[in-house]
Amino acid sequence: MTHFFREKLKERGLKVTPQRVAIYEAIVNLKNHPTAENVIEYIKTNHPNISVGTVYKVLDSLVENELLKKVKTEKDIMRYDAILSNHHHLYCIETERIEDYEDENLNVLISNYFKNKKIKNFKVQDIKLQITGKFNK
Amino acid sequence: MTHFFREKLKERGLKVTPQRVAIYEAIVNLKNHPTAENVIEYIKTNHPNISVGTVYKVLDSLVENELLKKVKTEKDIMRYDAILSNHHHLYCIETERIEDYEDENLNVLISNYFKNKKIKNFKVQDIKLQITGKFNK
DNA sequence: TATCCAAAAGATAATCATTCTTATTTAGGA
DNA sequence: TCCTAAATAAGAATGATTATCTTTTGGATA
Structure with missing residues (x-):
């Protein structure tokens, strides 16, 4: 371990x-x-x-x-x-809860998008989604 | 103003x-x-x-x-x-610089993706990209 | 327009996460 | 086993933020 x-x-x-x-x-x-x-x-x-x-x-x-x-x-x-692999975060709007969100399809979608679409004067190193919302439980 | x-x-x-x-x-x-x-x-x-x-x-x-x-x-x-409209952030890995990044196509892409792909036990309210990297100047 | 009062601001003390300092301990190479 | 630079312990210092308490004021009302 x-x-x-x-x-x-x-x-x-x-x-x-x-x-x-x-x-x-x-x-x-x-x-x-x-x-x-x-x-x-x-x-x-x-x-x-x-x-x-x-x-x-x-x-x-x-x-x-x-x-x-x-x-x-x-x-x-x-x-x-402690998780180093590429993942995103779910932020609760009501509490301090933050959960990991892994989604390989999403990673592919985004990385493909930015293959064509360059941001001027900026070299992208990493993209993370900051997903805010509400947990059901 | x-x-x-x-x-x-x-x-x-x-x-x-x-x-x-x-x-x-x-x-x-x-x-x-x-x-x-x-x-x-x-x-x-x-x-x-x-x-x-x-x-x-x-x-x-x-x-x-x-x-x-x-x-x-x-x-x-x-x-x-102070900008309240939907936008993303470019974070510099070397300095404290943070720039706004607006990209309507990206917003559409992501919102379409999450129309089909639901996150279990979580109701999404807002999605922002945290794009880290390096500014050219 | 003058009066009134809850809301807002000013001044400053208190808080608290984090950083710093210095003395002591220890991991790991010789 | 010894040695030394690196790491830790203890506690003081820092600095952003918050709280407290008094004074001021925006704006509703008469």
Whole structure:
């Protein structure tokens, strides 16, 4: 489970520390794109000695090294995503819920569209849909 | 210019104050989806007495009343958008630049796609593209 | 036009997520 | 096992945002 993660750390020249593993596992296990605070709360049970500053620092370095992604939101609280494959996000208009949305047909549709339609003065690297609406349950 | 804005305020039962007008004009005139701080700096010249708290409060109430929108970002600093029509955003991977991207064909393409393809347990209200990449200049 | 009052603004203190600093610990190579 | 740069812990500092409390004012009413 964490093998992929450990290997990636080594690739990047980062040391494999229990803190990093615990924080990464927290992001993976916590659904709904957790905040730093969610992570701190989650790891408290099994790793009560990990300090708050460490959590922030580890999250930052994992984003920088492309092991996590930040999720764009309208809030001033940062949220993180462990899924690196191409996917989109469903944002609830009423709550803070954010779900992943994977749709290969959609990816193809959009990437085909932008093959022909270039945006002037802009080189596209990635396209994500920000789908806002309401969950039924 | 601000006629639309004044009317909208009245519709919503909000008082038309010089502060609200100045802050709205700042958002409209400042390109690149300004932060509260950008607004404070901008209005300082002509309205040196508007307090910081007022700027935040006005921005919040304008968002709540659908006269402005918040822009989703990966930063903990909020940014605002005065354009209410359906459009997308180009995010620079290297700087904080965010540009609007309007593309009616794209809107049609996507809305057609989601006419057939329903997302289970989710009622779509709005779809925006987050296009990340690099500006040429 | 003057009066009135709820809404809005001003001033500033408080909050809280995040960052920084410094001392201590540790992963992992030699 | 030793060594050292990297990582962590603890807690102070920062900075955007929010809250509080007093004063001012837009605009409805008389």
